[in-house]
Structures are given as structure tokens and as C-alpha cells.
Amino acid sequence: MSNNGDTPMEELEDYEKGEELLLDGTKKLVILPGASSHAASFQIEKEDHTLGNALRYFVNKNSDVEFCGYTIPHPSETKMNIRIQTWEDTKTTAVDALRKGLIDMMEACDVISEKFTEARDEFDAKQS
Amino acid sequence: MPAHEQSNPWAPLTPSQLEQRKIVSVNPETVSHTAATDIPGHWGPAQDDSWNLSRFRDSLKVDFHHNKPHDAAFSLVGVDASIANAFRRILLAEIPTLAIEDVFVFDNTSIIQDEVLAHRLGLIPLTGGQEGLKWLKWFRKPPPKDDFAAQAAWEAEEGEDSAASVPSDYNTIVLTLNVTCRWATKAEDGRDGKALAKDGESDPNVRYVNSNVYAKDLVFEPQGQQEKYFNEEEGNQIRPVNPDILIAKLRPGQRIHVRCHCIKGIGADHAKFSPVATASYRLLPQINITQPILGADAKKFARCFPKGVIGLEPSPDNDSDELQAVVKDPMKDTVSRECLRHAEFKDKVKLGRVRDHFIFSVESTGQFGSSELMLDSVRLLRAKAERFNRHLTELEEGR
Numbered sequence: 001m002s003n004n005g006d007t008p009m010e011e012l013e014d015y016e017k018g019e020e021l022l023l024d025g026t027k028k029l030v031i032l033p034g035a036s037s038h039a040a041s042f043q044i045e046k047e048d049h050t051l052g053n054a055l056r057y058f059v060n061k062n063s064d065v066e067f068c069g070y071t072i073p074h075p076s077e078t079k080m081n082i083r084i085q086t087w088e089d090t091k092t093t094a095v096d097a098l099r100k101g102l103i104d105m106m107e108a109c110d111v112i113s114e115k116f117t118e119a120r121d122e123f124d125a126k127q128s
Numbered sequence: 129m130p131a132h133e134q135s136n137p138w139a140p141l142t143p144s145q146l147e148q149r150k151i152v153s154v155n156p157e158t159v160s161h162t163a164a165t166d167i168p169g170h171w172g173p174a175q176d177d178s179w180n181l182s183r184f185r186d187s188l189k190v191d192f193h194h195n196k197p198h199d200a201a202f203s204l205v206g207v208d209a210s211i212a213n214a215f216r217r218i219l220l221a222e223i224p225t226l227a228i229e230d231v232f233v234f235d236n237t238s239i240i241q242d243e244v245l246a247h248r249l250g251l252i253p254l255t256g257g258q259e260g261l262k263w264l265k266w267f268r269k270p271p272p273k274d275d276f277a278a279q280a281a282w283e284a285e286e287g288e289d290s291a292a293s294v295p296s297d298y299n300t301i302v303l304t305l306n307v308t309c310r311w312a313t314k315a316e317d318g319r320d321g322k323a324l325a326k327d328g329e330s331d332p333n334v335r336y337v338n339s340n341v342y343a344k345d346l347v348f349e350p351q352g353q354q355e356k357y358f359n360e361e362e363g364n365q366i367r368p369v370n371p372d373i374l375i376a377k378l379r380p381g382q383r384i385h386v387r388c389h390c391i392k393g394i395g396a397d398h399a400k401f402s403p404v405a406t407a408s409y410r411l412l413p414q415i416n417i418t419q420p421i422l423g424a425d426a427k428k429f430a431r432c433f434p435k436g437v438i439g440l441e442p443s444p445d446n447d448s449d450e451l452q453a454v455v456k457d458p459m460k461d462t463v464s465r466e467c468l469r470h471a472e473f474k475d476k477v478k479l480g481r482v483r484d485h486f487i488f489s490v491e492s493t494g495q496f497g498s499s500e501l502m503l504d505s506v507r508l509l510r511a512k513a514e515r516f517n518r519h520l521t522e523l524e525e526g527r
Contacts, residue, residue: 029519044516050217051512053210061179063168095524102517104179109510111185112207113503119190119202120499127195 032081039085040094047080048072058108059084059101064092068101137172145171151414151480156468164208164483193487200498203412204486211509212409212486218505219407221395225495226254226261226301226366228388228400229269235385238341240376248375249305249388250400252343253493256301257364260357261495267299267391268292297352301366301390304347309338309378332377339378344371346388366390369494403501405491411481413461419476423450429473432466459487 032041044051052070059068059082067085084094092100141149149171153160165171168178188206195202204212231246238245270293271278292299312321312335321335332339348366350358358364376384395402415437421429422443430438430453437460440451463481468474490498 029516029523031523044519047512047516048217050214050222051509051516054214054509055513055516057164057208057210058179060167061177063178095520099517099520102513102520104181105513106510106517107181108184108207108211109506109513111181111188112190112204112211113506113510115185115188115190116202116204116499116503116506119192120195123192123195 035094037093038088039083041081041083042098043079043081046078048078052080052082054105055082055098055101058104059097061104062092062097062100064090065097068097138174139172141171141175150483152411152483154413154463154465154479154481156465156474166208195499197497198492198494200488200490200502202488202502204409204488206484207486208484209486212488214509215502215505216407216409216488218508219404219490219501220402222508223403223496223501223504224266224392224394225401225403226256226264226390226392227398228252228254228303229391229393230389232387232389233385234387235383237382238376238378238384239382240384245376245384245386249386250398252346252373252375253369253495254301254366254390255369255495256348256366257358257362258496260354260364263298263357264301264392265299266292267295269391295389297354299391300351301354301358302349302351303366303388303390304349304386305341305345305375305388306347306385307338307341307345307378308383309336309380311335311380312337332379336378336380340374341376341378341384342371343368343373343375345375403492403496404498405493407488407490407501409486409488411483412485412487413458413463414480414482415455415458415461416478416480417453417455417476418478421453421473421476422448425472426451426453428470429453429467429477432464432470434460434462437461 028045030043032043035041049072052072056068056070059065064086065084066087067083070080070082072080082098084097086092086094086097148161149165152162166177168176171177184206189203191203191205193201193203228246228249231242231249233242233246236242236245240248271282273279312319312324314320317337319334321337325335329335346368348358348360350365358366378384393401415433420443426438426440430440432438436457437455439454439456441454443450443452463479465479467477468479488502490502492498492501496504
């Protein structure tokens, strides 16, 4: 989806347009009842193991996180629940941990993109 | 053994523990140490396994093995399995691709049923100008008229976004297929099909004209702005990747006249929208020879692996003139564990796979280039994270 003329914002909007057409009005992200500042379950629509497992890995890499796991309650519905519990004696809340995990994932993707492009161009240059 | 069983939790990791972190063991009947253990706290207080972007950047490596336009093989070293898997899943199911979706049948007197013909047309991989394909917008298909519930939900929602559900030049590509089969005639084709048939000719290519309908018979009809993006002179027109795909067979008097509408979709919806023939990865195999394997045993050992994996070299200790088995190229190995079935050396070798070394193979169907697809996959994962982040912010603000 490398629209060369678009800014990253426009590219994201186009992808999201496609996404919204599938959602039909249900809420994308919900915090399930029973959440406290340090322990919460988030339910996200129209996501599966692709995002779930990757996000779980990044949230677990945070040393303030006591527990992080994800589940798909039923395979017929595209809902994913992710539970995050942070250690009570840290200032990090569950939402903070989730946000940090997402930001880490974005940064990692940028690094991978960069290195991949570099390696590809180097390889092509060597071939010719 | 895990941290809590160590006598001193502050001691550096032993070699066997380091190996456990790095290698998945492949045993005669089982695999062990499969789970990744680089989580903060697992290896004790001295080991810092928390996320560190600069450490990740330093340890990440990408090495290409080959990079043909529609077939790329490369190694991604230093990422976790969950990320590599996310890329693989996105390549298969979530990258938008163009394919034939709606087929309007004007005339189909062939022996292929309408729906079978439409199914076959949908599976034909298409290609065209890359810039144009990225420019194409999404088309929101209305539900079938006989699904009353969905139809009602659709009408209730109609107001906001009706532009996306109207087939227009920015969201639909039109292809036409119009083929009629007839006998070959002297006047038009230089041979009399009927006469040749009477003489015993059975080859349909000789007897008839247009008896085979190929993908190359699909005609692209540019609408509006599409002429700019899918310019025939520059070779950007929408065309099938392989023009020799056989769609149907006809006999004289039979005709297929259809108009096909192509739209963008994702593999999760229908496999025809998957841009890759397949995308897969495997982990780098590791063969660890713990005690020297010499002479005839070494030759037998080398034969247990594919050619090029094991080489025979003179023993460095110079104990004897016998050749010793040495691991030359583990990437060629298919991990059949054949060497573990022979008593002579099954205790002298340890097999395993390197946990964070992924050898990807991305084969494109032809619409996009393989390396471009991989980059799209990485960007898409980033877009998903960004979108989730935005929803999280909205949720927090809404509270």
C-alpha cells in the first residue's frame, strides 16, 4: 500500500476506510467490566491472532507487566480479548502498558521496514 | 533450568541455558524448548529482557537469498515468532488485491454453468499499472437482494457513504469476454473444418475457431480516469498475469458473452484476493556434532542429510588419516532426523532450530512484486497498531 504521493496519514485513512466498511457501527475497542487501574481486559473487534499475538509479545516485554494474555472467545466472532495486569507497586497502569506495547510495535515495524529496504536495495545492487 | 531452580539468581546464564534461549531442540520423537523465554523476569533479576529498541535494531538482520520479481527468499533474524507470523498472516489474508467479483452474463450457451464460469473468472490473477492499483478505492458491495436482514441493515445505513457502493471509475475495473465458437471455413480461416472432420481430423484447434477460451480473451475497458492510470501504451492496462489460462472450451454455435466487474478485496474474504501464491517461513536448522564422526561413519552421516549440508574434511588433530564430518550449510537441511535413526552416531549429534532466524519465501501471484508485498505487510501491521492506538486515545477521551 505504498501510495508514493500520500502522507502516512492519508495512507492510514484509506486503509481505515476499508476497515470501517466491514465494522458496520459496532464499537472497535471496549474495556470490559471489572477493570481497575492496574488490571484490565480490552475487547477489540475485527482483529485476530495477527495483531493479538504480536501485541501480547510487546506488552510482555514490559518489565512492569505482571500478566498479559489474549484470547479469541469464539472463532465464529472476530472479537479478541486482551488482558493486561501490571505490578501494583509500579505507576504503570494497564492502559499505559497497552499504549507502550503499541508504540513499541510501531517502532519495531519501522526498524524492520528500514532494514528490509536497505537489504533489498543492497542485494539488487550486487546482482546487477 | 529456569531461574528459580538456579542456586544463584544473579549468576550469568550457563551455556546450556543460553542454548535453551536460542535453540529449539529436535529430538527423535519430540521437539522441546519451543516457547520463547526472553521475557523480563524469566531468567532472574540479572538478565534484562525488557524491550529495547536500539538492542533490537542492532540484532536485527535481513539477508536476501534471491529476489526475483515475483519470488523472494530472505532471512529475517532477530524477531520473535509472533511478529514473523503476523507478517505471514498479513501477506496471506490482509493485503488488498484486485480480482473479478461480479460477472454479468449476457450470453452463456457453453457447457460451463454460469456460476462455475464466474468462479473460474474470479480466480484469474490480474495485474496492471502499480500506481493505478494503489490509487483504486474500496467498493462496498450491497448484500444480495434475497438476504432480507442484511438488506434492511444496509438500507438503514445507506445515507452516509453511498458513494462507495456505486460502481465508479475509481473503484471498479470492467473486463469483457466475448467469444463465439464456429466451424473453420475456407473463406475466413483458410481451411474447411467440416471437410477435415469428415476425413477424420479430430483436433478441435483445426476443426473449429475459438474452441478454447483463454484469459487473453478478456478485454480491458478503461472507464473515465482509468485511461490515465491504466494506459495501454505504457503497458499498464489491466490484464491477466498468465494469458494462457484456459477458462472454458466451446463447440460451434456456443458463445460466452460476459462483463466482469473487478474490485479490491482481501484474502480473508475470498482466497482469490490473496496476493501471494503462498508465503511461508521456516526456522534455520542447526546441526551440532558433539563428538567427532570419522571415516565410514562420516560418509554415512553425510548421506543422511541433503547434499551440501555435511562436508568431509581431514581431522584437525591428525590422529588418523580419516575424514571427519563437518557441517557446511545447514540452510539446505530439511530436518528429516535421519541421522538420529542410526546407532553409530545418534548420540554424537544434536539437532535443533534457531528460534529467531526465519527463512521467508514469498511467491507473488503476479499482481505485485514479492519484496514490495513484504514491505506492505510490515506497513500494514504498523497501521493496525496505529489504528488501535487511536481507538485507545478515543476511548480514554470519551471517559
